[in-house]
Amino acid sequence: MSQPSTRADVDACPGALRLHAAADGPLARVRVPGGRLTGAHVRVLRELAGRWGDGHVELTSRANLQLRAVRDAAAAGLAAGLEAAGLLPSRTHELVRNIAASPLGGDPAVDRLDRALCADSRLASLPGRFLFALDSGLGDVAFSADVAALPVHTHEGHPAAVAILFAGADAGLRVAPDAVVPALLAAAHAFLDERAAQRTTAVEATPGSRADAPDAGVADGRRQVAWRVRELADGPARVAARTAAALGVRPGPAAVLPRPVPREPIGLIEQPGGRVAVGALVPLGRLRPVQLRVLESAATVTVTPWRGIVLRGLTPEAARNWAAALTEAGLEVAAGSRWAGVTACAGRPGCAKSLADVRHDADAATTAGTGLPVHWVGCARGCGSPAGPHVRVEATGSGYRVRSPGGSGFAAVTEVGALVSAARKG
Structure with missing residues (x-):
C-alpha cells in the first residue's frame, strides 16, 4: 500500500495569468495540450516573447511552453495576446489543461478532452501538477501521468480496448476507444473525491479538530494536501475503484504492461x-x-x-x-547528436535556488550520448527530472554529484561523471 505524501495547499504552478517570480524576472507558462501548435501560434509566441520577455521560448517536460523575464507590467498584454491567438481558451482552467500525448500520433481525443475539461467547472480545482495522458500505444507518455489512456489488445483477433492507468499502474479498468474522454474526466473527479475523503479522515483523526475548523488539516502553519494520485494513501487503487464505480464498469485482472524507455523522435x-x-x-x-x-x-x-x-x-x-x-537554424536532426537525451533545469541566473549555471556546464561537458537520459539540476529539488531511468547531474555548490535515481545505469553514471570532471578541469 502506498503512503500519502502531502504538500502545502497553495498551488504555486505558474501559468499565463499567474506569473512565477523567477530570479531573471516573471515567468509565464503556457499550457499546450498534446504539445499541438500551428505555425501561426509559433509566430504569436515569438512576437510575445520578443515584446514582453527575453525573446526565447522554453519547452517543458510536459510539452508546455515558457516565456522568461516577462516584465510585471506586461502580464495583462501577454494574456490578451495569448487569448486572441487561441492559446488561452479558458481563464478558469488554464492551470489544469495538462494533457500529454504521444507526439507521433494524431489522436483527435486531445482536443475533445481539452474542451470537455474546460467545460467542467469542478475540474478547475484540480492541482496544476495533475497530468492527463493520451498514449498512442507506444507507452511513451502513459506511465508518468496521473490518469492515462493506453490502447491494449485483449486477445489476438479481438478489437482493441483502452486501459485507464492510475499513476502508471494498471487496475484492470478497460473502456472502448470512444469512451476514453468520459473515463479520464471521471478519474479526475475520483481523484478530487478521494483527496477530500482522505483529508476529512486525517482531520477527524486529529484530537480536538473539526473538519470545518479554520486550521483543519494544517501542519506547521500550512494546510497540507495531495497534488497527485501517487501522493494519496493507496492512491492508484482507491482512485481506480471510484472511477470504475462512477462508470459502472467492473475491472478485470490487471496486466503487467511493458514500460519502454522513451526516446525522443529525431x-x-x-x-x-x-x-x-x-x-x-x-x-x-x-x-x-x-x-x-x-x-x-x-x-x-x-x-x-x-x-x-x-x-x-x-x-x-x-x-x-x-x-x-x-x-x-541550429536544431539537431541527425541521429547521434550530443544533445540526445540531455536536459537541464533553468539554473543560474534564472533560478535563485540554483547553485550553478547548469546550462553552461552541460554545454561544456556534453560530448555524446550515454545510453540513458541525462538531466542537469542546480539544486536538490531536481526540477524537470525525467520520470524513468536517467542520470542526474546535481550541483552541490562545490561541484556536481552524478548518480542514477534507482541505482541503475552504472556505466552511464561513470561516463557522465568523467565528462563532468574533465569539463571542470578544463
Missing part, C-alpha cells in the same frame, strides 16, 4: 500513408528567435515531452527540405 520518421515526420532536438529545450521564425511556416508543430519538436504528415520531399532548414 530525424526522418516514416508514417502511415507514405507520409514522413521530422523530429528535431532543441538543445536544452530553448528555442531562439531565428528558430521560431523558421517554424512559423509549418502547418503544425508538435512539442514533445523530451523538449523537442516534430513536424508530422509531410511528403518525403518536404520532410527532407524541413530537415535541412531545421539543421541550418
Whole structure:
C-alpha cells in the first residue's frame, strides 16, 4: 500500500495569468495540450516573447511552453495576446489543461478532452501538477501521468480496448476507444473525491479538530494536501475503484504492461500513408528567435515531452527540405547528436535556488550520448527530472554529484561523471 505524501495547499504552478517570480524576472507558462501548435501560434509566441520577455521560448517536460523575464507590467498584454491567438481558451482552467500525448500520433481525443475539461467547472480545482495522458500505444507518455489512456489488445483477433492507468499502474479498468474522454474526466473527479475523503479522515483523526475548523488539516502553519494520485494513501487503487464505480464498469485482472524507455523522435520518421515526420532536438529545450521564425511556416508543430519538436504528415520531399532548414537554424536532426537525451533545469541566473549555471556546464561537458537520459539540476529539488531511468547531474555548490535515481545505469553514471570532471578541469 502506498503512503500519502502531502504538500502545502497553495498551488504555486505558474501559468499565463499567474506569473512565477523567477530570479531573471516573471515567468509565464503556457499550457499546450498534446504539445499541438500551428505555425501561426509559433509566430504569436515569438512576437510575445520578443515584446514582453527575453525573446526565447522554453519547452517543458510536459510539452508546455515558457516565456522568461516577462516584465510585471506586461502580464495583462501577454494574456490578451495569448487569448486572441487561441492559446488561452479558458481563464478558469488554464492551470489544469495538462494533457500529454504521444507526439507521433494524431489522436483527435486531445482536443475533445481539452474542451470537455474546460467545460467542467469542478475540474478547475484540480492541482496544476495533475497530468492527463493520451498514449498512442507506444507507452511513451502513459506511465508518468496521473490518469492515462493506453490502447491494449485483449486477445489476438479481438478489437482493441483502452486501459485507464492510475499513476502508471494498471487496475484492470478497460473502456472502448470512444469512451476514453468520459473515463479520464471521471478519474479526475475520483481523484478530487478521494483527496477530500482522505483529508476529512486525517482531520477527524486529529484530537480536538473539526473538519470545518479554520486550521483543519494544517501542519506547521500550512494546510497540507495531495497534488497527485501517487501522493494519496493507496492512491492508484482507491482512485481506480471510484472511477470504475462512477462508470459502472467492473475491472478485470490487471496486466503487467511493458514500460519502454522513451526516446525522443529525431530525424526522418516514416508514417502511415507514405507520409514522413521530422523530429528535431532543441538543445536544452530553448528555442531562439531565428528558430521560431523558421517554424512559423509549418502547418503544425508538435512539442514533445523530451523538449523537442516534430513536424508530422509531410511528403518525403518536404520532410527532407524541413530537415535541412531545421539543421541550418541550429536544431539537431541527425541521429547521434550530443544533445540526445540531455536536459537541464533553468539554473543560474534564472533560478535563485540554483547553485550553478547548469546550462553552461552541460554545454561544456556534453560530448555524446550515454545510453540513458541525462538531466542537469542546480539544486536538490531536481526540477524537470525525467520520470524513468536517467542520470542526474546535481550541483552541490562545490561541484556536481552524478548518480542514477534507482541505482541503475552504472556505466552511464561513470561516463557522465568523467565528462563532468574533465569539463571542470578544463
